[in-house]
Amino acid sequence: MIDIKLLREQPEFVRAAIANKKFKTDIDAVLELDATRRSKITDAEQARAAQKAANKEMAALPKGSPEFIAKVGEMKSIAASAKELEAEAKAADEAFQEAFLSIPNLPDPSVPIGKGEDENVVSSTWGDADAEFPNALPHFDIPWFESRVDFARGVKTAGAGFPFYVGEMSRLVRALINFFLEEARQNGYEEVLPPIVVNAESATATGQLPDKEGQMYVDEKEGLYLIPTAEVPVTNFYRDEIFDAEQLPVYRCAYTPCFRREAGSWGAHVRGLNRLHQFDKVELVKWTDNKSSMEELEKLRDNVEGTLQKLGLPYRVLRMCTGDIGFTHAKQYDLEVFAAGQKRWLEVSSCSNFTDFQARRAGIRYRGADGKPLTAHTLNGSGLAVPRVLAAILENNLQADGRVKVPDCLQYWMQQEFIGELKA
């Protein structure tokens, strides 16, 4: 959530800032609910203060004395009205909180203004996407692909979008995960292995609830959600905690499977590894003070770019426009690799600064110079998502002989120069 003081003091600024985001919010309604809530709280507190004062007098009277008994009668009505006012204040507060939670984070001024994905700005490109990839095929058209990424048996066992990776392909996935974690470690991120289910409090703190409720798998019996990204458990590690200023910034990384229902997004362009219900990802998470988060976002993006460069995959960096950045995001870069077989750019990482938006929901703070708690900033980025990186490797590294060359940086874990089968 945003800073309520900013909304009260500069409603026009907030209105203008979020006007370019894709989310609809009624600022005036929120302000009105805030005013109602505050006056109700004041009324209730005054009633309660009066009751407490009267109670104090009463406690001094001898129990059972006539004055005492007379006072009890009087107190009953005072207590009843205080209770009523408190209930009203609580209802007004809840109404406000619900509306307030629907206000998205404000985009940073550096974010390009635009309505949707067509207006994202390509800020840099690495490698040569126009180079000849004479042998490239869409990965799902490689003859031996289905024998190593088995969708049919995945359907039988779980459903569409839950493939089995078999044999050398399973090892290649494992090699990628290890490579990504090792890259993160060398860049100073401490590894954690988090729970892959979270409760509703955690999902709300990072902003998945209520915004993306329909996208998560839920165990209603236990009230647990399968995580859509490691961002959720990892960021919640420090929920409701206060850092010492000198601890910041904190860098963490985590490998987890990620689960997404992808309701409504099935259709064209989702063949093969392009979009799955379960996929593996290494996530990078940072907690910073309220000054350095934009700088830390650039470092985070650089870290991820370095990993892509070692894999030798052409990629481009998109500065996401106001109309395409997420609900919780102040600034976002998407990194896309070029898959030469499909001749498509595949998103493999999203690096984002949430400023204080998640941290305020999550109660993540730090003590400033005066000892007072300040809201921290949180950031995260994929480093990286496995299936689409794998897709690009399969397509771009396909050899004339029908096999795929394994990138050199994976040799330590893979110990195999090629995967697949020679052409008949």
Add this chain to the structure above:
RNA sequence: GGAGAAGUGGCUGAGUGGCCGAAAGCGCUUCUUUGCUAAAGAAGUGAACCUCAAAAGGGUUCCGCGGGUUCGAAUCCCGCCUUCUCCGCCA
């Protein structure tokens, strides 16, 4: 899964209906004295929200969480969560 016990401030821990936002100790901060480390003494020591232009000040809430009883709840009742012990089961 069954039976039992317990959850109080940064920590230990007292408190069984009003005088308790909560004793005492430890820790921490500042100050004083002595002064190499230390010791002794004094004062202070949480958060959220409301009020206030701001600061100061004032107010409300918070004793695992949520309800209830009562004029009044850390204290009584109900539900839940967590931890511990024993039994069962299991990787």
